[in-house]
Amino acid sequence: MxxxxxxxxxxxxxxxxxxLASTTGDVLLSHAMKKVGDVGELRRWHxxxxxxxxVLRTKxxxxxxxxxxxxxYSLLLALSWNDVSLVGPAAASLTFVGxxxxxxxxxxxxxxxxxxxxxxxxxxxxxxxx
Amino acid sequence: MNLRKYLVLAGVTLFSAIGDSLLSQGMxxxxxISLAHLSHVILAITNPWVALxxxxxxxxxxxxxxxxxxxxxxxxxxxxxxxxVLLAFIAKYHLQEQITTSRWLGIxxxxxxxxxxAGGPEKTHDPTRGHxxxxxxxxxxxxxx
Numbered sequence: 001m002x003x004x005x006x007x008x009x010x011x012x013x014x015x016x017x018x019x020l021a022s023t024t025g026d027v028l029l030s031h032a033m034k035k036v037g038d039v040g041e042l043r044r045w046h047x048x049x050x051x052x053x054x055v056l057r058t059k060x061x062x063x064x065x066x067x068x069x070x071x072x073y074s075l076l077l078a079l080s081w082n083d084v085s086l087v088g089p090a091a092a093s094l095t096f097v098g099x100x101x102x103x104x105x106x107x108x109x110x111x112x113x114x115x116x117x118x119x120x121x122x123x124x125x126x127x128x129x130x
Numbered sequence: 131m132n133l134r135k136y137l138v139l140a141g142v143t144l145f146s147a148i149g150d151s152l153l154s155q156g157m158x159x160x161x162x163i164s165l166a167h168l169s170h171v172i173l174a175i176t177n178p179w180v181a182l183x184x185x186x187x188x189x190x191x192x193x194x195x196x197x198x199x200x201x202x203x204x205x206x207x208x209x210x211x212x213x214x215v216l217l218a219f220i221a222k223y224h225l226q227e228q229i230t231t232s233r234w235l236g237i238x239x240x241x242x243x244x245x246x247x248a249g250g251p252e253k254t255h256d257p258t259r260g261h262x263x264x265x266x267x268x269x270x271x272x273x274x275x
Binding site: 055073126 | 191200247250257
């Protein structure tokens with residue numbers, strides 16, 4: 001009984017950490033890649049080396065990767081305590097909703113009714129897959 | 131949207147699903163890790179399945195970065211969510227799990243969500259518009275913005 005409770009606490013704490021870290025990481029990475037510009041066009045004009053250097057010199061990219069690192073290890077921790085069929089969808093569905101809020105606020109994306117419906121449908125669908 | 135962009139989104143979808151299922155298989159071999167032995171989570175990358183999973187997730191990350199360079203975050207995430215449907219089928223055929231009625235409903239909802247976002251524009255706002263860091267040749271290619 002106690003072991004079951006500890007397992008639940010570890011699982012959901014890790015999932016919360018995944019959601020917070022990956023939402024922050026996604027917003028930072030999205031901002032960084034908009035700053036870099038269309039990678040396909042840049043590669044055509046300057047070559048892949050210049051694109052890699054340009055990406056690696058963007059501070060928000062490095063901060064985003066650090067957040068993704070935290071999210072990755074939190075995910076590993078969660079997977080060590082519960083099945084991928086619970087951890088993956090639960091973390092992902094909450095991250096979808098978190099990202100829709102964060103993208104509207106921090107990236108000023110036009111999160112209209114169509115995109116909210118998409119985020120909520122996908123979040124609900126991912127949750128049902130658990 | 132052109133073929134190259136669809137292929138990038140397909141790469142995000144496929145590499146993510148395969149990477150996640152490889153990580154799951156590896157972590158099942160590694161076993162439970164408590165906060166008292168947190169270093170074990172770093173050593174987990176020496177497991178071959180976890181290492182292979184990381185390689186696939188690196189491929190996913192590259193495709194994801196390319197997609198974010200020309201599309202909104204709120205477009206890329208739902209558009210690539212079919213990976214979860216793929217993950218369910220991997221679980222069914224590889225891990226011998228059952229797909230119940232609620233899982234089928236989940237698959238239908240995800241597919242509908244992808245349909246919603248795929249019908250709209252991939253980019254609605256550039257948070258860096260006006261920044262000098264976008265090279266002039268790219269600005270001209272984007273239509274002289």
